[in-house]
Amino acid sequence: MSLEALRAANPRLVIKETGDPAFAAYGRVLDAHAFDGLVELADRVTGIDQDANRYVASLPELEADGSLSRLSIIFGCMPIQVGYCNGPNSKLNGLEYHKSTEVDVAVTDLVLILGRKADIGIDNSYDSRRAECYYLPKGCAIELWPEVLHFSPCRALAGGFKSVIVLPRGTNEALGKDEVAAARALAKPSGDAPGDPEARLFFMKNKWLLAHPERAILVERGAWPGIRGENIEVRPGPGS
Numbered sequence: 001m002s003l004e005a006l007r008a009a010n011p012r013l014v015i016k017e018t019g020d021p022a023f024a025a026y027g028r029v030l031d032a033h034a035f036d037g038l039v040e041l042a043d044r045v046t047g048i049d050q051d052a053n054r055y056v057a058s059l060p061e062l063e064a065d066g067s068l069s070r071l072s073i074i075f076g077c078m079p080i081q082v083g084y085c086n087g088p089n090s091k092l093n094g095l096e097y098h099k100s101t102e103v104d105v106a107v108t109d110l111v112l113i114l115g116r117k118a119d120i121g122i123d124n125s126y127d128s129r130r131a132e133c134y135y136l137p138k139g140c141a142i143e144l145w146p147e148v149l150h151f152s153p154c155r156a157l158a159g160g161f162k163s164v165i166v167l168p169r170g171t172n173e174a175l176g177k178d179e180v181a182a183a184r185a186l187a188k189p190s191g192d193a194p195g196d197p198e199a200r201l202f203f204m205k206n207k208w209l210l211a212h213p214e215r216a217i218l219v220e221r222g223a224w225p226g227i228r229g230e231n232i233e234v235r236p237g238p239g240s
Helices: 003-009 021-025 032-045 068-074 177-187 197-201 216-220
Strands: 015-017 027-029 054-056 080-087 094-097 102-106 110-116 132-136 141-144 161-168 202-204 207-211
Touching: 003 015, 015 021, 021 027, 032 102, 032 141, 032 161, 068 080, 110 161, 177 197, 197 202, 197 207, 207 216
Parallel strands: 015 132
Antiparallel strands: 027 141, 054 080, 080 161, 094 207, 102 141, 102 161, 110 132, 202 207
16 A cells, blocks of 8 residues: 555545654654564454454553563553554544553554644534544554544555554553542532533543544443544555
Protein backbone atom coordinates (compact mmCIF):
# COMPACT_ATOMS: atom_id res chain seq x y z
CA MET A 1 0.00 0.00 0.00
CA SER A 2 1.28 3.44 -0.89
CA LEU A 3 0.12 6.67 0.67
CA GLU A 4 -0.77 7.93 -2.80
CA ALA A 5 -3.11 4.97 -3.37
CA LEU A 6 -4.73 5.52 0.03
CA ARG A 7 -5.25 9.21 -0.70
CA ALA A 8 -6.78 8.32 -4.07
CA ALA A 9 -9.26 6.06 -2.29
CA ASN A 10 -10.17 8.92 0.10
CA PRO A 11 -10.33 12.11 -1.96
CA ARG A 12 -12.37 13.92 0.73
CA LEU A 13 -9.77 13.33 3.44
CA VAL A 14 -6.41 14.94 4.09
CA ILE A 15 -4.16 12.03 5.08
CA LYS A 16 -0.76 13.13 6.35
CA GLU A 17 2.48 11.30 7.06
CA THR A 18 4.04 11.13 10.51
CA GLY A 19 6.99 12.97 9.00
CA ASP A 20 4.77 16.03 8.50
CA PRO A 21 5.79 18.84 10.91
CA ALA A 22 2.18 18.98 12.12
CA PHE A 23 2.59 15.55 13.73
CA ALA A 24 4.81 17.09 16.41
CA ALA A 25 1.65 18.35 18.13
CA TYR A 26 0.58 14.75 18.70
CA GLY A 27 3.76 12.79 19.26
CA ARG A 28 7.09 11.67 17.88
CA VAL A 29 8.34 8.93 15.57
CA LEU A 30 10.51 6.28 17.21
CA ASP A 31 13.33 4.24 15.70
CA ALA A 32 11.33 1.65 13.76
CA HIS A 33 14.23 -0.81 13.52
CA ALA A 34 14.21 -1.18 17.29
CA PHE A 35 10.82 -2.87 17.01
CA ASP A 36 11.34 -5.09 13.95
CA GLY A 37 11.24 -8.20 16.12
CA LEU A 38 8.10 -7.04 17.92
CA VAL A 39 6.34 -6.41 14.60
CA GLU A 40 7.24 -9.87 13.30
CA LEU A 41 6.14 -11.48 16.56
CA ALA A 42 2.83 -9.62 16.73
CA ASP A 43 2.08 -10.45 13.11
CA ARG A 44 2.71 -14.13 13.84
CA VAL A 45 0.85 -14.57 17.13
CA THR A 46 -2.18 -12.29 16.60
CA GLY A 47 -4.98 -12.40 14.05
CA ILE A 48 -7.72 -10.20 12.63
CA ASP A 49 -11.38 -10.87 13.39
CA GLN A 50 -13.28 -9.62 10.36
CA ASP A 51 -16.45 -9.06 12.42
CA ALA A 52 -15.11 -6.73 15.09
CA ASN A 53 -12.02 -5.14 16.59
CA ARG A 54 -10.18 -7.05 19.29
CA TYR A 55 -8.19 -5.22 21.95
CA VAL A 56 -5.97 -7.16 24.36
CA ALA A 57 -4.27 -4.90 26.89
CA SER A 58 -1.54 -7.32 27.89
CA LEU A 59 -0.19 -10.31 25.95
CA PRO A 60 2.62 -12.28 27.63
CA GLU A 61 4.21 -13.25 24.31
CA LEU A 62 4.62 -9.59 23.34
CA GLU A 63 5.83 -8.63 26.81
CA ALA A 64 8.60 -11.23 26.51
CA ASP A 65 10.03 -9.54 23.40
CA GLY A 66 13.50 -8.03 23.60
CA SER A 67 12.12 -4.53 22.99
CA LEU A 68 10.57 -4.42 26.47
CA SER A 69 13.58 -2.73 28.09
CA ARG A 70 13.53 0.04 25.48
CA LEU A 71 9.79 0.49 25.92
CA SER A 72 10.20 0.58 29.69
CA ILE A 73 12.63 3.49 29.45
CA ILE A 74 10.14 5.45 27.32
CA PHE A 75 7.68 5.12 30.22
CA GLY A 76 10.25 6.11 32.84
CA CYS A 77 10.73 2.51 33.98
CA MET A 78 7.19 2.40 35.38
CA PRO A 79 5.22 -0.84 34.96
CA ILE A 80 3.84 -1.17 31.45
CA GLN A 81 1.57 -3.47 29.47
CA VAL A 82 2.18 -4.55 25.87
CA GLY A 83 -0.89 -5.68 23.98
CA TYR A 84 -2.55 -5.28 20.63
CA CYS A 85 -5.54 -3.88 18.79
CA ASN A 86 -6.48 -5.62 15.53
CA GLY A 87 -9.58 -5.50 13.39
CA PRO A 88 -11.57 -4.25 10.43
CA ASN A 89 -12.40 -0.77 11.77
CA SER A 90 -12.66 2.05 9.26
CA LYS A 91 -14.46 4.80 11.23
CA LEU A 92 -13.67 7.37 13.91
CA ASN A 93 -16.45 6.20 16.30
CA GLY A 94 -14.87 7.81 19.36
CA LEU A 95 -11.90 9.68 20.78
CA GLU A 96 -10.12 8.83 24.01
CA TYR A 97 -7.15 10.20 25.87
CA HIS A 98 -4.84 9.02 28.62
CA LYS A 99 -2.89 11.10 31.14
CA SER A 100 0.23 9.27 30.07
CA THR A 101 2.18 8.63 26.94
CA GLU A 102 1.23 5.74 24.62
CA VAL A 103 3.38 3.82 22.14
CA ASP A 104 1.75 2.48 18.98
CA VAL A 105 3.51 0.18 16.53
CA ALA A 106 1.96 -0.49 13.12
CA VAL A 107 2.10 -4.22 12.41
CA THR A 108 0.29 -3.53 9.14
CA ASP A 109 -0.32 -0.29 7.30
CA LEU A 110 -2.98 1.71 9.13
CA VAL A 111 -4.42 5.19 9.70
CA LEU A 112 -4.75 6.99 13.04
CA ILE A 113 -7.27 9.81 13.55
CA LEU A 114 -5.86 12.27 16.08
CA GLY A 115 -7.01 15.41 17.86
CA ARG A 116 -6.21 17.84 20.67
CA LYS A 117 -7.82 17.76 24.11
CA ALA A 118 -7.79 21.57 24.10
CA ASP A 119 -10.42 21.47 21.34
CA ILE A 120 -12.98 19.78 23.59
CA GLY A 121 -15.56 22.39 24.56
CA ILE A 122 -16.60 23.18 28.11
CA ASP A 123 -19.81 21.27 27.33
CA ASN A 124 -17.72 18.20 26.42
CA SER A 125 -18.40 18.59 22.70
CA TYR A 126 -15.80 18.04 19.98
CA ASP A 127 -16.11 18.92 16.29
CA SER A 128 -14.80 16.03 14.20
CA ARG A 129 -13.65 18.52 11.54
CA ARG A 130 -10.76 19.36 13.89
CA ALA A 131 -9.38 15.80 13.76
CA GLU A 132 -6.47 14.87 11.50
CA CYS A 133 -5.65 11.60 9.76
CA TYR A 134 -2.12 10.14 9.78
CA TYR A 135 -0.84 7.20 7.77
CA LEU A 136 1.47 4.72 9.51
CA PRO A 137 3.17 2.20 7.21
CA LYS A 138 3.97 -1.26 8.50
CA GLY A 139 6.79 -1.09 11.05
CA CYS A 140 6.25 2.56 11.97
CA ALA A 141 6.45 3.16 15.74
CA ILE A 142 5.23 6.34 17.43
CA GLU A 143 4.91 7.79 20.90
CA LEU A 144 1.70 9.77 21.45
CA TRP A 145 1.89 12.59 23.97
CA PRO A 146 -0.34 12.50 27.06
CA GLU A 147 -3.92 13.73 26.45
CA VAL A 148 -3.74 13.38 22.65
CA LEU A 149 -7.16 12.35 21.33
CA HIS A 150 -7.11 9.02 19.50
CA PHE A 151 -9.02 5.77 19.26
CA SER A 152 -8.91 2.55 17.29
CA PRO A 153 -6.72 2.60 14.17
CA CYS A 154 -8.48 2.48 10.82
CA ARG A 155 -7.57 -0.10 8.22
CA ALA A 156 -5.55 0.98 5.21
CA LEU A 157 -6.04 -2.39 3.53
CA ALA A 158 -9.26 -4.31 2.96
CA GLY A 159 -8.08 -7.20 5.12
CA GLY A 160 -7.94 -5.03 8.25
CA PHE A 161 -5.18 -3.74 10.51
CA LYS A 162 -2.84 -4.99 13.24
CA SER A 163 -1.14 -2.81 15.85
CA VAL A 164 0.81 -3.12 19.09
CA ILE A 165 -0.35 -0.86 21.93
CA VAL A 166 1.89 -0.04 24.91
CA LEU A 167 0.54 1.78 27.97
CA PRO A 168 1.10 2.04 31.73
CA ARG A 169 -0.03 -1.18 33.38
CA GLY A 170 -3.67 -1.05 34.44
CA THR A 171 -4.78 1.36 31.71
CA ASN A 172 -8.20 0.45 30.25
CA GLU A 173 -9.16 -1.75 33.19
CA ALA A 174 -12.80 -1.49 34.24
CA LEU A 175 -13.73 0.94 37.00
CA GLY A 176 -15.30 -0.34 40.18
CA LYS A 177 -18.81 0.75 41.16
CA ASP A 178 -17.48 3.11 43.80
CA GLU A 179 -15.09 4.70 41.29
CA VAL A 180 -17.90 5.23 38.78
CA ALA A 181 -20.12 6.74 41.48
CA ALA A 182 -17.34 9.07 42.62
CA ALA A 183 -16.71 10.29 39.07
CA ARG A 184 -20.42 10.90 38.42
CA ALA A 185 -20.73 12.79 41.71
CA LEU A 186 -17.75 14.97 40.80
CA ALA A 187 -19.32 15.76 37.42
CA LYS A 188 -22.63 17.00 38.87
CA PRO A 189 -23.13 20.65 39.89
CA SER A 190 -23.47 21.09 43.63
CA GLY A 191 -24.42 24.40 45.19
CA ASP A 192 -22.16 27.08 43.72
CA ALA A 193 -19.75 24.48 42.31
CA PRO A 194 -20.39 23.89 38.59
CA GLY A 195 -19.13 20.33 38.58
CA ASP A 196 -16.11 18.94 36.74
CA PRO A 197 -16.98 18.30 33.06
CA GLU A 198 -13.93 16.10 32.57
CA ALA A 199 -15.19 13.69 35.22
CA ARG A 200 -18.14 12.88 32.95
CA LEU A 201 -15.68 11.59 30.35
CA PHE A 202 -13.92 9.23 32.79
CA PHE A 203 -14.66 5.79 31.33
CA MET A 204 -12.00 3.29 32.40
CA LYS A 205 -8.76 3.47 34.35
CA ASN A 206 -6.51 6.14 32.78
CA LYS A 207 -9.08 6.52 29.97
CA TRP A 208 -11.34 9.49 29.21
CA LEU A 209 -13.69 8.97 26.26
CA LEU A 210 -16.03 10.81 23.92
CA ALA A 211 -18.21 8.75 21.60
CA HIS A 212 -19.77 9.60 18.26
CA PRO A 213 -23.56 9.27 18.63
CA GLU A 214 -23.56 6.79 15.74
CA ARG A 215 -21.52 4.39 17.87
CA ALA A 216 -24.47 3.24 19.95
CA ILE A 217 -22.57 0.41 21.64
CA LEU A 218 -20.27 2.94 23.33
CA VAL A 219 -23.10 5.27 24.33
CA GLU A 220 -25.04 2.35 25.82
CA ARG A 221 -21.98 1.53 27.94
CA GLY A 222 -21.98 5.05 29.35
CA ALA A 223 -19.62 6.93 27.03
CA TRP A 224 -20.41 10.62 26.60
CA PRO A 225 -21.83 11.20 23.06
CA GLY A 226 -19.87 14.40 22.57
CA ILE A 227 -18.46 14.15 19.04
CA ARG A 228 -20.29 16.43 16.64
CA GLY A 229 -20.16 16.26 12.85
CA GLU A 230 -19.18 13.45 10.53
CA ASN A 231 -18.17 10.05 11.83
CA ILE A 232 -15.03 10.10 9.70
CA GLU A 233 -14.54 7.02 7.53
CA VAL A 234 -11.25 5.90 5.97
CA ARG A 235 -11.77 3.72 2.92
CA PRO A 236 -9.08 1.06 2.41
CA GLY A 237 -6.85 1.32 -0.61
CA PRO A 238 -6.37 -1.41 -3.17
CA GLY A 239 -4.73 -4.64 -2.03
CA SER A 240 -5.36 -7.20 0.66
